[in-house]
Amino acid sequence: MTTKSPLVFSILTECGTSKARVSRMILPHGPVDLPVFMPVGTQGTLKGMLPEQLEELGLQIMLANTYHLGTKPGTEILQKAGGLHKFMNWNGCLLTDSGGFQMVSLLKLAEITEDGVRFQSLNDQKAEVMLTPEHSIEIQNAIGADIIMQLDDVVKTTNPDKERIEESVYRTTRWLDRCLKAHQNPDTQNIFPIVQGTLYEDLREKSAKDHIERDVRGFAIGGLSGGESKDDFWKMVHLSTNILPKNKPRYLMGVGFAEDLVVCCALGVDMFDCVFPTRTARFGCALTRKGQLNLKKEQFKKDFRPIDENCPCNTCKNYTRAYLSGIVTVLPVACHLLTEHNIVFQMNLMKDIRQSITKGKFPDFVRDFMLQVYPTKNYPSWIIDSLSAVNIKLK
Amino acid sequence: MTHVKWSKHINSEVCDAVFPLSCCVITISPLGKPRIGTLTLGRSLQSLNTPCFLVYTSHGAPPYTTLDNLRTINPKLTAVQLCLATLFDILITSASNYPISSFRKFFGLEGFLLFFTLSDPMLVLPEHFNTKKHIKINSVNGRTKISSRVYMKLVEELNPDVFCPLIDNIPLHCPKYKDKEAVNRTLMLLDDCILAMKDHPDLQSSALFGVIQGNSSIEGRRRSAYETSKRDVDGFLLENFGSHLKRDVFRTLLSTVVHELSAEKPRMISTFGIPELVLDAVEFGIDIFDGTYVPCRLVILFLQLLLNLRYPLLMAEDGNALTFYIPGHSVCRMTISKAKHISLWDDIFLDDVNPLCPGCSCMACTDYSRSYVHHLLSTHEMLAKVLLTLHNLQLYENFFCAIRSSIKAERFSTFKETFEKFYL
Numbered sequence: 001m002t003t004k005s006p007l008v009f010s011i012l013t014e015c016g017t018s019k020a021r022v023s024r025m026i027l028p029h030g031p032v033d034l035p036v037f038m039p040v041g042t043q044g045t046l047k048g049m050l051p052e053q054l055e056e057l058g059l060q061i062m063l064a065n066t067y068h069l070g071t072k073p074g075t076e077i078l079q080k081a082g083g084l085h086k087f088m089n090w091n092g093c094l095l096t097d098s099g100g101f102q103m104v105s106l107l108k109l110a111e112i113t114e115d116g117v118r119f120q121s122l123n124d125q126k127a128e129v130m131l132t133p134e135h136s137i138e139i140q141n142a143i144g145a146d147i148i149m150q151l152d153d154v155v156k157t158t159n160p161d162k163e164r165i166e167e168s169v170y171r172t173t174r175w176l177d178r179c180l181k182a183h184q185n186p187d188t189q190n191i192f193p194i195v196q197g198t199l200y201e202d203l204r205e206k207s208a209k210d211h212i213e214r215d216v217r218g219f220a221i222g223g224l225s226g227g228e229s230k231d232d233f234w235k236m237v238h239l240s241t242n243i244l245p246k247n248k249p250r251y252l253m254g255v256g257f258a259e260d261l262v263v264c265c266a267l268g269v270d271m272f273d274c275v276f277p278t279r280t281a282r283f284g285c286a287l288t289r290k291g292q293l294n295l296k297k298e299q300f301k302k303d304f305r306p307i308d309e310n311c312p313c314n315t316c317k318n319y320t321r322a323y324l325s326g327i328v329t330v331l332p333v334a335c336h337l338l339t340e341h342n343i344v345f346q347m348n349l350m351k352d353i354r355q356s357i358t359k360g361k362f363p364d365f366v367r368d369f370m371l372q373v374y375p376t377k378n379y380p381s382w383i384i385d386s387l388s389a390v391n392i393k394l395k
Numbered sequence: 396m397t398h399v400k401w402s403k404h405i406n407s408e409v410c411d412a413v414f415p416l417s418c419c420v421i422t423i424s425p426l427g428k429p430r431i432g433t434l435t436l437g438r439s440l441q442s443l444n445t446p447c448f449l450v451y452t453s454h455g456a457p458p459y460t461t462l463d464n465l466r467t468i469n470p471k472l473t474a475v476q477l478c479l480a481t482l483f484d485i486l487i488t489s490a491s492n493y494p495i496s497s498f499r500k501f502f503g504l505e506g507f508l509l510f511f512t513l514s515d516p517m518l519v520l521p522e523h524f525n526t527k528k529h530i531k532i533n534s535v536n537g538r539t540k541i542s543s544r545v546y547m548k549l550v551e552e553l554n555p556d557v558f559c560p561l562i563d564n565i566p567l568h569c570p571k572y573k574d575k576e577a578v579n580r581t582l583m584l585l586d587d588c589i590l591a592m593k594d595h596p597d598l599q600s601s602a603l604f605g606v607i608q609g610n611s612s613i614e615g616r617r618r619s620a621y622e623t624s625k626r627d628v629d630g631f632l633l634e635n636f637g638s639h640l641k642r643d644v645f646r647t648l649l650s651t652v653v654h655e656l657s658a659e660k661p662r663m664i665s666t667f668g669i670p671e672l673v674l675d676a677v678e679f680g681i682d683i684f685d686g687t688y689v690p691c692r693l694v695i696l697f698l699q700l701l702l703n704l705r706y707p708l709l710m711a712e713d714g715n716a717l718t719f720y721i722p723g724h725s726v727c728r729m730t731i732s733k734a735k736h737i738s739l740w741d742d743i744f745l746d747d748v749n750p751l752c753p754g755c756s757c758m759a760c761t762d763y764s765r766s767y768v769h770h771l772l773s774t775h776e777m778l779a780k781v782l783l784t785l786h787n788l789q790l791y792e793n794f795f796c797a798i799r800s801s802i803k804a805e806r807f808s809t810f811k812e813t814f815e816k817f818y819l
Binding site for chain 1: 453454455456457458459460461462463464467484485488489490492493494495501502503745746748758762763764766767770771773774776777778780781
C-alpha cells in the first residue's frame, strides 16, 4: 500500500512578470494556500486567541517554538497528550523551528561545537544542556508538527568572519544529514533544510546546492532576518530562490513586515513567519496598509473610525479606534482584539497577493500597494532595485 | 415614570399584559421566599430569568475574554454590569464625543441587557472620598467631583436597561455616623434622580433601582430599605453587603431589608457571589447577583479587606477554575478532593489530561485539559485566563439554572441542604 506523501505541492499560477507564484501545499493536517504568512504561537498558543477563533478566520498554519515547548511542558507531557495539535486543540497545520535560533539569540552562554549547541539551561538547576540535531528532532517528533526544521548552525549576518561562515555552511549540511537520520516520522512530518551562508553568494550557493541533493520536500532560507542591510537582504533572497528548485516550496524565515512580504513574494518565496504582528499587538499597535497605528496615542481617543474600514475582522466590525485607545493600557482583552486584527491584516495581504497573481495582475497590485505605503513615491532604493530585478517597475 | 406590573399567580410565569415599559413578573414559591421570575426590560423587551447573575465588565468588556467569546456559553448570557467607576475616563474622553447617539454601540454592547451602577463591585473602597457636598469618582486626573446632573446625562447617553442613581458610596467599614449619613445622602440623591428623570425622557424606559445602604447596621439597613421603598423605584440594589460578615449577621440583615421591600419588585445584591451565600440570599428572596465570583473569590477575613484595594485571591485571574458541586445537575467528578475550586498553578496538574471539571460541557472542558491550562499559566500566556473565565461563567450559569429549576419544582430547600451537606 502506498502511503500518500506528507507534503503534496502544486503550482497553480505563475506571475508572468516576476518570480511570484500561487500554489497549494497539502500537509497531513490540511491544505495551505501559498504564499502564506504563518503567525507565531511560541508556547503552543497564539496570544490569547482561541483556536476556534483562528479556524473561523481561515488560518491554515501556524508556528510553535521547539525550544520553549521542549522546556515547558517538555516532551513527556506532549507525548502523553498525543502531540501539540491535541494539547492545544489546533486542527490546522503546524510548523516547528529547531530551537537553534532561540538558543543563540536568547542565551548568553551558548557554545557551538560539531556535536551541537551547548548552553546553560534557564531552569533552576542551571544545568548544562546540549541541543544536538538528534535531540531537536526528538522534541519535534514529540510535538508532531507537519513541517519541522533542521537544527542549523546559524551565524549572524553581521559576522564578517568568512571562515566561520563557511564552517557553518558545511556543518549545517552535516547536521541536516543527522536530522534526516534521526527522524522517526518521515511519513507524517516533513523536514525542511535551511540554506545558510549569510551574505556570501558563493557560500549560499554551496549551501543550497548541497541541500537540493537530499531527499526533502521543501527548503527554508535562513539567517536573513536581522542586522543586515536591506540591499544585501533582497539580493540573498533573490539568489536563493534562483537556485532552489521551483517545484518545492520555499520558506523565508523571520520575515513579516508587509512590504518585505510583498517584495519577497515577487522574488519567489512561498512561506513566511514573524512574531512582529502578534508582538506589536501587545504593545497597542494595529497594522494597516498605510502603516502602523500606535493606539496609545492621544490622537486616537476621539477617532471614531475602525482601525481599517475595509477590514472584515471582528475588532473592526465592532469597535472604534477611540474605544481601543481607551482600553489598550488597561484591559488584557485589548491585546486579543488587536491580535485578531493584525492576524487578519496579514492574512488579507497574502490573500490579495494570491488573488492578484491568479488574475495576472500581480505587478499592478505591487505598485498600488507601494503607493499606499509611500504616497509621495519616495520609495526606498532597495524596494526599487529588488522589484526591478524581477521586472516590476515602480513609477 | 416606568411602571411595574406584577402577577401573583402561583407557579405561573406569564405576564398578562405586555407593557412597552420596564416590567417584571415574579412568581412566589408557595413554600417561602425563594422565587423565580422573569424580568422583562422595556428597552429591548429581552427577558431575564431570575435568580440570575450579571457578567461583570470593566471598561465595557469582561475581564479576560472578548464579548464575542461569550457565545460559547450555553444558555446565552445576555446581562452585563457596567459601572461608572471603570467607565468614567473613557466616557468623558471618547464616548461623549461619539457621533452616534448610543454609547452601547461604542462599547460593542448591542444585544446585551445593561445594568449600570456607580461603584465597581470588584473594588473595595479604602476610604470615604465623598464630602458633604460632592460625590467623587476616580479618573486619570485624580479624584473628580461628579454631580447628579452630569451623572444623569451620562446614564442617558449610555441608555442602560437598568440603572442606579448616584449614591454616597462608602467603604465596608466606617464609623457608625458615616453609615447613617450615607443612608440619608443616598436617599436625597435618589430624590434628585427621580426629579431629574423629567428632563431625561429617554430614560423613561430604563428601570431605576434604588440603592439600599447601611453597611452592617441593622437599623441603618431597615431605614434605608423602608425609605427607598416609599419612592417610585422599579427595583432595589442591596449594596455593600460584604460577605466578610458572619453568617447569622448577614442573614439578619437580609431578612430585615427584604421585610421592607415590596414583593413584586426585583432585588439585586452586590459582591455576594460565593455559592453558599448565593443560596442563603436566594432563600431570602434575592433575584439578581453580580458576577464578581467568577473572576474573583470574596475575602472572608476582615483584615485582608483593609489591606487590599481589590479582593485578593481572584479566581480566573489567579488561575482558579470553579469546580463546586451542583446538586442534581452535572456532577463534577473530582479526582482530587471536594474542592469548590482548583488552582491550575498546582504542579499536580502538570500531566493531568482530564478536563478542568469532569462532567462540565463547556468549551474549555470539552476541548482542553488541565495539563494544557497549567502549561498556559506557567508560561504566562493569556489564553489561560480566557479558558478559565469561560469555564467559570458556564459553571456559574449552570448553578443558577439549577437554582431556578429547583425553585420551580418546589425543591429549593432540599437543593440547598444537599449542597451544604456536601461541603461539611
